[in-house]
Amino acid sequence: MRRGNLFILSAPSGAGKSSLIKALLEQHGQDGSLAVSVSHTTRQTRPGEENGVHYHFVAVEEFKALIAKEAFFEWAEVFGNFYGTSRLAVEEQLAKGIDVFLDIDWQGARQVREMMPDAIGIFILPPSRQELERRLIGRGQDSSDTIAHRMSEAVSEMSHYDEYQYLLVNDDFDDTLDKLRAVVLSARQRLASQQQAHSALLDALLAVK
Amino acid sequence: MRRGNLFILSAPSGAGKSSLIKALLEQHGQDGSLAVSVSHTTRQTRPGEENGVHYHFVAVEEFKALIAKEAFFEWAEVFGNFYGTSRLAVEEQLAKGIDVFLDIDWQGARQVREMMPDAIGIFILPPSRQELERRLIGRGQDSSDTIAHRMSEAVSEMSHYDEYQYLLVNDDFDDTLDKLRAVVLSARQRLASQQQAHSALLDALLAVK
Numbered sequence: 259m260r261r262g263n264l265f266i267l268s269a270p271s272g273a274g275k276s277s278l279i280k281a282l283l284e285q286h287g288q289d290g291s292l293a294v295s296v297s298h299t300t301r302q303t304r305p306g307e308e309n310g311v312h313y314h315f316v317a318v319e320e321f322k323a324l325i326a327k328e329a330f331f332e333w334a335e336v337f338g339n340f341y342g343t344s345r346l347a348v349e350e351q352l353a354k355g356i357d358v359f360l361d362i363d364w365q366g367a368r369q370v371r372e373m374m375p376d377a378i379g380i381f382i383l384p385p386s387r388q389e390l391e392r393r394l395i396g397r398g399q400d401s402s403d404t405i406a407h408r409m410s411e412a413v414s415e416m417s418h419y420d421e422y423q424y425l426l427v428n429d430d431f432d433d434t435l436d437k438l439r440a441v442v443l444s445a446r447q448r449l450a451s452q453q454q455a456h457s458a459l460l461d462a463l464l465a466v467k
Numbered sequence: 468m469r470r471g472n473l474f475i476l477s478a479p480s481g482a483g484k485s486s487l488i489k490a491l492l493e494q495h496g497q498d499g500s501l502a503v504s505v506s507h508t509t510r511q512t513r514p515g516e517e518n519g520v521h522y523h524f525v526a527v528e529e530f531k532a533l534i535a536k537e538a539f540f541e542w543a544e545v546f547g548n549f550y551g552t553s554r555l556a557v558e559e560q561l562a563k564g565i566d567v568f569l570d571i572d573w574q575g576a577r578q579v580r581e582m583m584p585d586a587i588g589i590f591i592l593p594p595s596r597q598e599l600e601r602r603l604i605g606r607g608q609d610s611s612d613t614i615a616h617r618m619s620e621a622v623s624e625m626s627h628y629d630e631y632q633y634l635l636v637n638d639d640f641d642d643t644l645d646k647l648r649a650v651v652l653s654a655r656q657r658l659a660s661q662q663q664a665h666s667a668l669l670d671a672l673l674a675v676k
Contacts, residue, residue, distance in 0.1 A: 387671045416672055424653070425661035427668065437656050443649035444633070452634035459636065462596045463625055 260455040262291075262352040263445045264374055265359045266367045266422070269382035270412035272393035274428045278382065279359055281435050282442070292442065294359045295348050298324065301339035314344070332362060332369035343370070357442060364418035371421075378445055379422035380438070385429035469664040471500075471561040472654045473583055474568045475576045475631070478591035479621035481602035483637045487591065488568055490644050491651070501651065503568045504557050507533065510548035523553070541571060541578035552579070566651060573627035580630075587654055588631035589647070594638035 269275035279294055286292060298314045300321050309315050316324075321340045324330060333342030343360055351358045360370060360377075370377055384390040394408045419425060424441050428434045445451070453460065478484035488503055495501060507523045509530050518524045525533075530549045534542060542551030552569055560567050569579060569586075579586055593599040603617045628634060633650050637643045654660070662669065 383665075383668070383672060386668065387674070390672065413673060419669070420658060420662070423658055424656045425658050425665075426656055427661070427665055437652060440649040440652035441656060443646060444653040447633045447635055447646050447650060449629060449632055449634050452636070453629070456592075456634075456636055459592070459595065460628070463592060463599065464622060465596070 259355050260446070260451045262354065262356045262358055263442075263451070264348065264352060264370075264377040265357065265442065265445075266370055266377050266379045267359055267361050267382065268364055268367055268379070268415065268418070268422065270384070270390070270415040271408060272390050272412065273382045273384045274431065274434070275361065275382050277431070278428070278435055278438055279361060281431075282359075282438055285435070286439055286442070290356065292357050292359070293351055294361060295343055295351075297361075298330075298333075298342045298344060299339060301341075331360070331373060332366040334363075334365060345373075357446070364415060364421060367418075367421065378424070378441070380424040380426060380441060381419045381422035382426045382428055382434070383416065383419065385427055468564050469655070469660045471563065471565045471567055472651075472660070473557065473561060473579075473586040474566065474651065474654075475579055475586050475588045476568055476570050476591065477573055477576055477588070477624065477627075477631065479593070479599070479624040480617060481599050481621065482591045482593045483640065483643070484570065484591050486640070487637070487644055487647055488570060490640075491568075491647055494644070495648055495651070499565065501566050501568070502560055503570060504552055504560075506570075507539075507542075507551045507553060508548060510550075540569070540582060541575040543572075543574060554582075566655070573624060573630060576627075576630065587633070587650070589633040589635060589650060590628045590631035591635045591637055591643070592625065592628065594636055 267275055267279060283292060283294060296310065296312070296314055298316055298321060300316060300318045303309065303313075303315050307313065318340065321342065324342065324344075325333060329345055330342040331345045331348060333340060343362065343366065348358050348360070360366070362370070367379060371379070384393065390412060391409065394412065395405055426434050426437050476484055476488060492501060492503060505519065505521070505523055507525055507530060509525060509527045512518065512524050516522065527549065530551065533539060533551065533553075538554055539551040540554045540557060542549060544550075552571065552575065557567050557569070569575070571579070576588060580588070593602065599621060600618065603621065604614055635643050635646050
């Protein structure tokens with residue numbers, strides 16, 4: 259059986275990453291061949307969030323114990339809360355032939371790449387500077403300082419786009435979704451994956467009569 | 468502007484390669500972004516064949532002059548006839564941003580790879596030994612020697628499948644066409660291609676305000 263592929267998806271806020279992952283899973287993940295890794299976090303559950311679906315919500319002590327056990331592919335502390343990607347959970351899915359998406363930033367991506375050099379990195383960009391600004395300004399209820407901070411965070415994230423193998427410019431949602439799906443589908447046709455998936459066929463075809 | 472990608476498509480007879488290329492061009496080549504390289508040959512034109520469409524039909528002297536000028540990516544002599552892929556024509560299309568398909572065997576593929584290491588190799592396999600035999604037997608009007616020879620040629624070609632980056636098992640035509648399209652579409656999303664296609668956007672997004 260073929261091993262699943264590990265995809266790292268990064269983007270600045272406002273590029274449409276979450277919507278793309280959601281749509282990809284809804285439209286092409288019905289056969290169970292695709293999954294998004296559910297992160298662990300120590301932050302408070304927000305209204306509408308479900309444990310095990312949006313995050314695995316754990317206590318700080320538990321999180322630190324998992325760090326000590328090297329249970330994470332990557333982890334980070336953001337505004338006093340811990341976030342991490344469980345290595346075991348991802349490995350289990352890959353072993354079952356499931357393609358796994360990691361929705362992480364460039365720093366997490368670097369950590370994952372060190373442990374999993376075969377991970378396929380995809381970076382998503384907004385279609386223009388104006389559109390990015392428009393999305394970051396949102397409903398116009400935030401201070402200009404807040405918006406400037408968001409913009410500088412976005413530029414900082416985007417400055418790492420060239421550490422990824424694929425670059426998608428999200429100028430049209432359906433079109434970008436189609437491209438994202440193509441990256442996933444083509445990765446499954448790579449020689450090594452196909453050798454695993456079709457070893458019996460290859461033996462039969464190459465047998466000299 | 469982005470440079471086109473060069474794809475090498477190889478397969479044993481009976482794997483469905485020609486039908487796949489034809490369908491890919493019909494369904495997804497309407498925007499002029501995709502082309503199949505038209506080979507040069509010295510063999511006689513067959514009924515229904517058009518010069519410049521199926522082949523560039525040239526005289527032996529002309530073909531030999533082109534070899535001397537190193538005008539070919541790859542060439543071969545088969546049953547006394549010459550066949551070759553014009554380097555200039557392919558280079559012109561790539562420079563225009565057109566993705567070019569080369570429909571060649573493993574030996575031609577090796578020659579091309581030496582000159583164009585970025586070429587993306589795709590190998591197509593039939594879905595089973597039985598199906599391959601069925602297709603090679605055809606209408607049952609050939610001698611068992613002829614069929615055995617075809618089978619041994621097919622096995623010989625297939626033995627080189629692992630020199631290609633992608634492996635497509637043609638078990639369902641539409642499904643395989645979808646996978647082939649995904650390989651082409653995903654190649655266009657690769658970092659280097661996208662940097663060429665979106666250099667102005669990247670400058671604008673990364674400019675610090």
